[in-house]
Amino acid sequence: xxxxxxxxxxxxxxxxxxxxxxxxxxxxxxxxxxxxxxxxxxxxxxxxxxxxxxxxxxxxxxxxxxxxxxxxxxxxxxxxxxxxxxxxxxxxxxxxxxxxxxxxxxxxxxxxxxxxxxxxxxxxxxxxxxxxxxxxxxxxxxxxxxxxxxxxxxxxxxxxxxxxxxxxxxxxxxxxxxxxxxxxxxxxxxxxxxxxxxxxxxxxxxxxxxxxxxxxxxxxxxxxxxxxxxxxxxxxxxxxxxxxxxxxxxxxxxxxxxxxxxxxxxxxxxxxxxxxxxxxxxxxxxxxxxxxxxxxxxxxxxxxxxxxxxxxxxxxxxxxxxxxxxxxxxxxxxxxxxxxxxxxxxxxxxxxxxxxxxxxxxxxxxxxxxxxxxxxxxxxxxxxxxxxxxxxxxxxxxxxxxxxxxxxxxxxxxxxxxxxxxxxxxxxxxxxxxxxxxxxxxxxxxxxxxxxxxxxxxx
Numbered sequence: 001x002x003x004x005x006x007x008x009x010x011x012x013x014x015x016x017x018x019x020x021x022x023x024x025x026x027x028x029x030x031x032x033x034x035x036x037x038x039x040x041x042x043x044x045x046x047x048x049x050x051x052x053x054x055x056x057x058x059x060x061x062x063x064x065x066x067x068x069x070x071x072x073x074x075x076x077x078x079x080x081x082x083x084x085x086x087x088x089x090x091x092x093x094x095x096x097x098x099x100x101x102x103x104x105x106x107x108x109x110x111x112x113x114x115x116x117x118x119x120x121x122x123x124x125x126x127x128x129x130x131x132x133x134x135x136x137x138x139x140x141x142x143x144x145x146x147x148x149x150x151x152x153x154x155x156x157x158x159x160x161x162x163x164x165x166x167x168x169x170x171x172x173x174x175x176x177x178x179x180x181x182x183x184x185x186x187x188x189x190x191x192x193x194x195x196x197x198x199x200x201x202x203x204x205x206x207x208x209x210x211x212x213x214x215x216x217x218x219x220x221x222x223x224x225x226x227x228x229x230x231x232x233x234x235x236x237x238x239x240x241x242x243x244x245x246x247x248x249x250x251x252x253x254x255x256x257x258x259x260x261x262x263x264x265x266x267x268x269x270x271x272x273x274x275x276x277x278x279x280x281x282x283x284x285x286x287x288x289x290x291x292x293x294x295x296x297x298x299x300x301x302x303x304x305x306x307x308x309x310x311x312x313x314x315x316x317x318x319x320x321x322x323x324x325x326x327x328x329x330x331x332x333x334x335x336x337x338x339x340x341x342x343x344x345x346x347x348x349x350x351x352x353x354x355x356x357x358x359x360x361x362x363x364x365x366x367x368x369x370x371x372x373x374x375x376x377x378x379x380x381x382x383x384x385x386x387x388x389x390x391x392x393x394x395x396x397x398x399x400x401x402x403x404x405x406x407x408x409x410x411x412x413x414x415x416x417x418x419x420x421x422x423x424x425x426x427x428x429x430x431x432x433x434x435x436x437x438x439x440x441x442x443x444x445x446x447x448x449x450x451x452x453x454x455x456x457x458x459x
Contacts, residue, residue, distance in 0.1 A: 036062040036112035038119040039086075041069075043106075043126045051096045059088040064168075064190045065112040071123070073100035081169040081217065082190060141167040141217045143224040148211060150229035153272045153318075154295065156201045162213070164193040164224075170217040177209035177228075180430075185213075202393075204294060204405055207318070208276055240267035240317050242325040244297075244409060246388055246440060249327035251447045254357075255306055259331065260438045260449050262299030262390065263313065264409060271318035281312040292392070292404045299392065299438075306333045357382045357441035357448035362419075369457040370426070370435075378421040380414075381441040387412045388440040391424050396432040407435070414441075431458040 039060045047053045059067050059080055067080040067088040075098065080088035094100060106121040143166040151158050162183070164172055168190040174183040176197065185195035193215075199205065210225040244264040253259055261282065265273040275293045279286070282302060291300035298313070310328045362378045364370075381387060391408035408424040424435070433456035440449045 035115050036065045036110040036117045038067075038108050038110050038117055041106070041108050041119070041121050041126055043123065045127055049094070049100060049102050049104075049123070051094050051098070053094045055092045055094065057090045057092075059090075059108055059110075060086055061088065061110050062086065062112055065110045067108070067110050070107040070109070071100060072105040074098050074104075079169075081167070083167060141170050141215045141220055141222045143167075143213065143215050143222045146213045146224040146226055148226060148229050153270070154199065154205050154207060154228075155272070156199050156203075158199045159196050160199065161196045162194065164213055164215070165191055166193070166215045166222065167191065167217060170215045173214050173216075175212040175214070176205065177211070178205035179203050182214075201407075202405065206275075208274075237319070237321065238268065238270060239321040239323040240265050240270065240273050240315060242266075242313055242315075242323065244388070244411075245311075245325075245327055246299075246390070246438075247329040247447060248442070249329070250445070251329040251442065252445050253304075253329060253331050254446070254448050255332050257449060258301045258303045259309075259329075260299065260301055260390075260440065260451075261311060262297060263325070264297045264406075265295065265315065267317050270321070273315050274318050277314075277316040279314045281310075283309045294405065297406050297409070299390070304331050306331045357385055357443060357446060359387065359439045359441050359448065359450035361437075361452050364452075364454060367453050367455055369455050371457055372426055374423050374425045375454070376421060376423050377437065378419065379439065380418045381420070381439075382443055383414060383416050383418045385414045385418065385441045385443040387414060387420050388442070389422055390438045392436045392438075393426065394434045394436060395430040396434065426456065430456065432456060 041060075042058045044056045045053050057069055057078065057080065059069075061067060063086040064082065067082070067090075069078040069080065069090065071078065071092075074092065074094075076092070078090045078092050080090035083089050100123070103122050103124040106123055106126070107118055108121065109116060109118045143164060145163075145165045147163050149161040151160060160176070162174055162185060164185060166172075168187070170187075172185040172187075172193040174185065174195070174197075176183060179197070180202075183195060183197050185193035188194050205228070207228040209228070211228055212223055212225040215222045215224075242263045243266050244262075246260060246262045247253055267273055272295050275295055278288065278291075278293050278298060280288045280291050280298065280300070282300075283304075287300055287302065290302070291298045308328055308330050310326060312324070312326045314322065314324045316322045359379055359381045362380055364377065379387070388411050389408065390406065392404045393407045394404045407426060408422065410422060412420045412422060414420045426433070426435070435454040435456070437452040437454070438449065439452070440447055
């Protein structure tokens, strides 16, 4: 029963890219003989039977079997590949160490399950006398169908299933945009390749890019690509929400340092936000190009003058539901320090404007190297302050250069001594990866941003 279910699922995958009409085979074609049969063997040579000559063999026999040749004088067995139904092709270049004669004996063997059949030939009986140019028996691999099972949303833990039908005996790999390494499919039956992949937290899959399948036989390849199939459930009629705003609505930010502006997208169990739809306006200026945007969040840094600033964000999910969020914050006037007079009694400096809420990391130094295990970060700020922490991982080099991802985002509360801590999990790190930690301390209407960087240890 499980085998039947798997066959049905595979058929569904392969029918996804296009509707295909099939013609039922006669019953005689379905009832193959249990014993394989070698019907004929032909060979061609591009020269005399000597070192450097290319031999091409074409065998006809039972379809979907395994075929091979043993030639007297050759040390290697020649494996044949089924290029068309019941037709098997193999090539061999004679080496200097081979001891092959014009009339060398050839044994052709076919295996079908646990049954085997063999037929003997002589090389001079199957090689044409003229030994002309090679016929185009094998022009290259061919992909007949390639399909992907649709998924409701792209998130860690979701399985993506692939199926491909094409030339048997090849190697199939899948290029999934946003996944670091190619995926290999397994040939479950002659010409049928299947496989699956579970999305990881470190992946940054882009559904706007096509998925490319490559079928390789020797030095020849064939490719096919299909769009990433994200299903559009009819139940997704709710727009996404923008949460974890930074700075918060109405916050006052200390002057003198660039401001970290960002937020997280929350689409519940919907289809997820389309990063290409996100537009960001900061005080009337389009800053979308300056922001790092993915399906989970966006962030950018900007040097802003004192005064009130407005953030306006629009986006859509993959089901087409749109959202818009507007909020504002203030950048305080720069701190002014009036020194004491030169003469007269000493007077302490007078500070005009808000004092910044400094954040200090206590257990790491800047740009310290860390390993792949969970990392504890301890910090100190003003007692009782709220600390909004965001950690972005930025790979150092291709193929993932610039594909920043959020590995930690949380709001913490400092204790009575101003101590707070959190643990970040690098996930699947890249050697040399940079972890940008942004910490915004808030107390009352005041806030202060601090930044800290850790580096993934190479090797």
